[in-house]
Amino acid sequence: MELESSTWRQLLGLLCLCLHWRAIAAGYLEDNFPADSIEDASLTTLQLLAKYKYPGERHSVTTKDQYVLEMHRIARPGAKPVLLMHGLQDTSATWIMMGPQSGLGYFLFDAGYDVWMGNARGNRYSRSHVKLNPNSDKIYWSFSWHEIGFYDLPAMIDAVLAKTGFKKLSYFGHSQGTTSFFVMASTRPEYNEKVHVMQALAPVAFMSHVKIPLHSLLTSSLNILIDNYEMLPHSDLALTQCTSSAIRLQTCIYYIGQAVGKITQETNRTMLPVILGQLPGGSSAKQFKHYLQLHKSKRFCQYDFGRDNQRIYGRSTPPDYALELVTAPVGLYYGQNDYLAAVEDVQRLAKRLPNVVVNHMYPNKNFNHIDMMWGISARRIAQPKFLEVMQLWEAGGPQNVTEGGTPSPDVVSASTVDLTDVTDQQVGKRKTPQLRVGRNMADDATETDVDDTAELL
Numbered sequence: 499m500e501l502e503s504s505t506w507r508q509l510l511g512l513l514c515l516c517l518h519w520r521a522i523a524a525g526y527l528e529d530n531f532p533a534d535s536i537e538d539a540s541l542t543t544l545q546l547l548a549k550y551k552y553p554g555e556r557h558s559v560t561t562k563d564q565y566v567l568e569m570h571r572i573a574r575p576g577a578k579p580v581l582l583m584h585g586l587q588d589t590s591a592t593w594i595m596m597g598p599q600s601g602l603g604y605f606l607f608d609a610g611y612d613v614w615m616g617n618a619r620g621n622r623y624s625r626s627h628v629k630l631n632p633n634s635d636k637i638y639w640s641f642s643w644h645e646i647g648f649y650d651l652p653a654m655i656d657a658v659l660a661k662t663g664f665k666k667l668s669y670f671g672h673s674q675g676t677t678s679f680f681v682m683a684s685t686r687p688e689y690n691e692k693v694h695v696m697q698a699l700a701p702v703a704f705m706s707h708v709k710i711p712l713h714s715l716l717t718s719s720l721n722i723l724i725d726n727y728e729m730l731p732h733s734d735l736a737l738t739q740c741t742s743s744a745i746r747l748q749t750c751i752y753y754i755g756q757a758v759g760k761i762t763q764e765t766n767r768t769m770l771p772v773i774l775g776q777l778p779g780g781s782s783a784k785q786f787k788h789y790l791q792l793h794k795s796k797r798f799c800q801y802d803f804g805r806d807n808q809r810i811y812g813r814s815t816p817p818d819y820a821l822e823l824v825t826a827p828v829g830l831y832y833g834q835n836d837y838l839a840a841v842e843d844v845q846r847l848a849k850r851l852p853n854v855v856v857n858h859m860y861p862n863k864n865f866n867h868i869d870m871m872w873g874i875s876a877r878r879i880a881q882p883k884f885l886e887v888m889q890l891w892e893a894g895g896p897q898n899v900t901e902g903g904t905p906s907p908d909v910v911s912a913s914t915v916d917l918t919d920v921t922d923q924q925v926g927k928r929k930t931p932q933l934r935v936g937r938n939m940a941d942d943a944t945e946t947d948v949d950d951t952a953e954l955l
Contacts, residue, residue, distance in 0.1 A: 531770070532768055535768055535772050538597075538775070539771040539776065542591070543570045543589065543591045543594065543615070552594075553572060554573070561619075561653040565624070567624040567650060568626075569590070569614055569615065571612070572604070572615075578610075578664065578668070579612045579658050580612070581670070582616065583654075583670070584618070586781060587780070589779040591779075599877065605885070609885055614654070614658050614667075616650070619646060621732070639782040641785075642782065642801050646678040648682065648686065650678070651681075655667065655693075667693065668696075668697075669695070690826040694888070695826065696828050696829070697856070698828060698829060702789070703847045704798050707840035727783040728781075728782060729786060730780065736774045736778070740770075741774065750774070758868050761866070764866070802816050821847075821852075824852065825853055827855040828854050828855065829854075831856070831858050833863075835865055856887055862875070
């Protein structure tokens with residue numbers, strides 16, 4: 499009995515220490531960050547839309563291999579649709595979590611678009627399957643970003659077009675959202691015809707020049723994991739740990755910079771709780787492994803199954819993705835402080851793609867892997883130009899716009915041009931849409947379950 503009593507006292511003491519530590523952490527967080535940032539850290543995508551008075555909807559999409567995906571829509575029925583696809587360990591929230599005055603999703607909605615935000619299989623919103631349980635069936639996690647490109651993107655595109663009645667949409671991808679698009683457009687080339695223009699933010703395909711200092715540690719860690727494994731499921735661990743003290747926060751900022759590029763004045767530090775609260779979004783270990791394979795092989799190719807390659811592919815090495823089949827117009831946007839999408843690798847990609855219509859390296863040397871998404875100057879120097887390029891290609895491209903602004907019947911690809919040329923010479927000066935603070939739309943965002951099951955050909 500005495501031993502049992504001692505054990506309970508130890509457990510009670512440990513509980514008290516945990517509660518005391520959380521109280522200290524909460525104190526530092528509340529003393530150093532705005533209340534809105536702290537609140538937004540724990541809100542879902544739909545809750546964020548509701549808070550800022552934007553019309554949110556939830557749509558369910560089932561892929562051909564029976565994964566159930568959740569899409570979020572900033573609904574403007576009848577308007578042209580645009581699909582936004584997040585990066586690795588991210589979610590649909592990435593397009594809006596910086597708030598109505600910064601988020602690209604809000605910007606595009608305010609510009610008159612019907613905005614759809616995808617969630618890749620395995621993240622916190624798309625952690626479902628018709629038959630498999632992600633908590634108990636390890637086979638659920640047997641996918642990389644290849645399956646996201648081959649199954650998820652086509653299912654989401656088909657669902658958006660079926661729901662809206664349009665024949666084409668515009669597409670934005672960030673990081674893995676670009677990789678998966680290149681997979682789709684090369685392995686299922688018929689989907690090129692369903693995209694007006696694909697704008698690739700921090701595009702990742704070739705990875706020979708990745709600059710991550712922690713690369714060797716990450717490689718050794720992943721080699722321990724089996725393929726069918728969940729990697730970094732969503733939790734509040736990063737938020738509670740990193741915002742418990744100034745020293746811990748600086749340590750977390752340092753390691754984030756080691757992954758995406760040096761953290762500079764582009765980072766809005768008042769929004770750090772939101773970033774730490776929304777991430778990680780969840781993924782499979784194979785998504786990480788597939789990227790590490792690209793770095794090692796210096797190729798853009800399918801997953802390397804080792805000894806099983808012969809059985810799966812009929813050859814000893816995985817095949818390259820046929821980038822020459824990516825015929826949709828592609829805009830490339832990248833920074834010089836990006837450790838994941840290195841300038842040399844993006845330029846190599848540009849040479850391989852047949853229809854690059856924008857090839858823009860930001861002159862701001864501070865731009866890292868996430869700054870064109872979340873950076874302080876993203877609204878000013880990036881988003882208006884994204885809009886102009888999108889409107890240009892929705893009209894058929896610079897060679898297909900008549901003097902009156904009406905696209906000609908036949909669409910002809912334009913030659914590769916820099917963003918500056920597109921904006922100033924071919925698009926002409928347009929007024930940036932008037933952007934509101936975000937509280938004069940619908941009274942509340944609504945959650946609507948719509949089963950937009952996409953049967954793929």
